[in-house]
Amino acid sequence: xxxxxxxxxxxxxxxxxxxxxxxxxxxxxxxxxxxxxxxxxxxxxxxxxxxxxxxxxxxxxxxxxxxxxxxxxxxxxxxxxxxxxxxxxxxxxxxxxxxxxxxxxxxxxxxxxxxxxxxxxxxxxxxxxxxxxxxxxxxxxxxxxxxxxxxxxxxxxxxxxxxxxxxxxxxxxxxxxxxxxxxxxxxxxxxxxxxxxxxxxxxxxxxxxxxxxxxxxxxxxxxxxxxxxxxxxxxxxxxxxxxxxxxxxxxxxxxxxxxxxxxxxxxxxxxxxxxxxxxxxxxxxxxxxxxxxxxxxxxxxxxxxxxxxxxxxxxxxxxxxxxxxxxxxxxxxxxxxxxxxxxxxxxxxxxxxxxxxxxxxxxxxxxxxxxxxxxxxxxxxxxxxxxxxxxxxxxxxxxxxxxxxxxxxxxxxxxxxxxxxxxxxxxxxxxxxxxxxxxxxxxxxxxx
Numbered sequence: 001x002x003x004x005x006x007x008x009x010x011x012x013x014x015x016x017x018x019x020x021x022x023x024x025x026x027x028x029x030x031x032x033x034x035x036x037x038x039x040x041x042x043x044x045x046x047x048x049x050x051x052x053x054x055x056x057x058x059x060x061x062x063x064x065x066x067x068x069x070x071x072x073x074x075x076x077x078x079x080x081x082x083x084x085x086x087x088x089x090x091x092x093x094x095x096x097x098x099x100x101x102x103x104x105x106x107x108x109x110x111x112x113x114x115x116x117x118x119x120x121x122x123x124x125x126x127x128x129x130x131x132x133x134x135x136x137x138x139x140x141x142x143x144x145x146x147x148x149x150x151x152x153x154x155x156x157x158x159x160x161x162x163x164x165x166x167x168x169x170x171x172x173x174x175x176x177x178x179x180x181x182x183x184x185x186x187x188x189x190x191x192x193x194x195x196x197x198x199x200x201x202x203x204x205x206x207x208x209x210x211x212x213x214x215x216x217x218x219x220x221x222x223x224x225x226x227x228x229x230x231x232x233x234x235x236x237x238x239x240x241x242x243x244x245x246x247x248x249x250x251x252x253x254x255x256x257x258x259x260x261x262x263x264x265x266x267x268x269x270x271x272x273x274x275x276x277x278x279x280x281x282x283x284x285x286x287x288x289x290x291x292x293x294x295x296x297x298x299x300x301x302x303x304x305x306x307x308x309x310x311x312x313x314x315x316x317x318x319x320x321x322x323x324x325x326x327x328x329x330x331x332x333x334x335x336x337x338x339x340x341x342x343x344x345x346x347x348x349x350x351x352x353x354x355x356x357x358x359x360x361x362x363x364x365x366x367x368x369x370x371x372x373x374x375x376x377x378x379x380x381x382x383x384x385x386x387x388x389x390x391x392x393x394x395x396x397x398x399x400x401x402x403x404x405x406x407x408x409x410x411x412x413x414x415x416x417x418x419x420x421x422x423x424x425x426x427x428x429x430x431x432x433x434x435x436x437x438x439x440x441x442x443x444x445x446x447x448x
Contacts, residue, residue: 048210052217056126059202062212064293067307068300069125071325076333077117079355080104081340086349099145099344103352107134107148119150120188121332127153130190130198133168135180136343145344148186158197186343188336205299212292219289235271301328326359357388378403 048054060066083100084092107116116134123132133156137147157169159179168185170178189198202209239247290309297304303321305313313321333354340352361367374380383398393399400409 046206048207050207050210050214052210052213054202054206054209054213056128056202058213059126059209062209062216062292062296064212064296064307064309065202065209065300068296068302069122071302071306072125072300072329072332073118073121075329075356075359076121076336076354077114079333079358081117081337082353082355083345084351084353086351092351092353095350097345097350099340102145102148103340103344108137109147111150116148116150117336120186121336123150123153124188124190124332124335125201128200128203129153129156129158130192130200131156132188134186136184136186151185183343186339188339190335201299205296208292208295208299212289212296215288215292233271233273237270301331303328323360326356329356329359375402 052058060069081100081103082094083097083103085095087093103116104113107113111119120132120134124130132153133151135149135151136145137149138145151170155171157171159167159169161167166182168180168182170180172178190201191204192198193204233247233251290311293307293309294304297307297309303324304311305318305321306325333356337352337354341350345352371380371385375382375385378401381399381401383393386393386398400411402409
């Protein structure tokens, strides 16, 4: 695939500059790093109190963080990103556009829609830059979107030219640096807490992630030594430095590690072994690990049960925690939907909306009750509910709205006259002389 970029020559004439200003034609931006934010890229090299290096690659080694990231990315990638247009009734309805197929099914020849959305959302949450990028390949006239190609976030750099216009540089080692204007890229931005540049989520929470890494490393090292604590050797004799180095190497090779653990220790020259360190139960290792699970869930704004922390989850509150889970997904879905609407869809009357309704459904009994009430009250038609469950349409009556009163259609109730049914005649005769006989046969707005 050959990518075309626009270049600006050094000898640009005054006439061409005036033409660019009048017709708003932008050239390839020059090399100027003014305004570039370096916090996210270099924050991973700053020391943490736990002395752990926090990068996107080390962060995903923490199981609660990886589970939380996947709990956000996978549902949003599995959801349908609907392309809607505003109709004459000021309502949004789906419309036929190639963007729907490109985003949801085939963004480029090498990826499907799920993979593309997964890569973009994961980079938005995990990258040091706090952004995810994809190149928008358009037709020669610039009117049609043909393909979407993700670009690794670590290759991208935010820059500004001498006119303070933002652009992005792709440090591609294969074909050299390539510059893009913002409208040439699909950009999913993460949390923006400081205004100028998006904030890296893992760098904002680097201390919590470093603590989880340190706890995990302590447990791994403890069990790698056969669940034995460390210690030191003591002797009354003076041992030369070279002999001491050989003894230390031989001791480590003989007794260190799980395979050599629990063996018989032979100590020559009156050497004594003393255990040292804090036992895991006294250090409250399990309590600390549970704490970091909840801490990371707080960072990701997820209910703890989503990252499999079920200590405080019961049958009474698990449904409400599921609602909170959907609420945690909405900001990320809105970021992606607004960027797709702004960069890919034409005009202001069209928009993208991520369908999260399937995540709001309850158990079978709750769904059946909700369906019955919605159809009986005239909110939905039978076909609307059958469509959501993947069932075939019912011709004719399936597209009509019904009311609970005798399961009559809304049009029938609103009609000026209709013949009373046998049930209505029986109800009228049973009313006796209370003045209500025949009143139920009249549509609303008529009679007394």
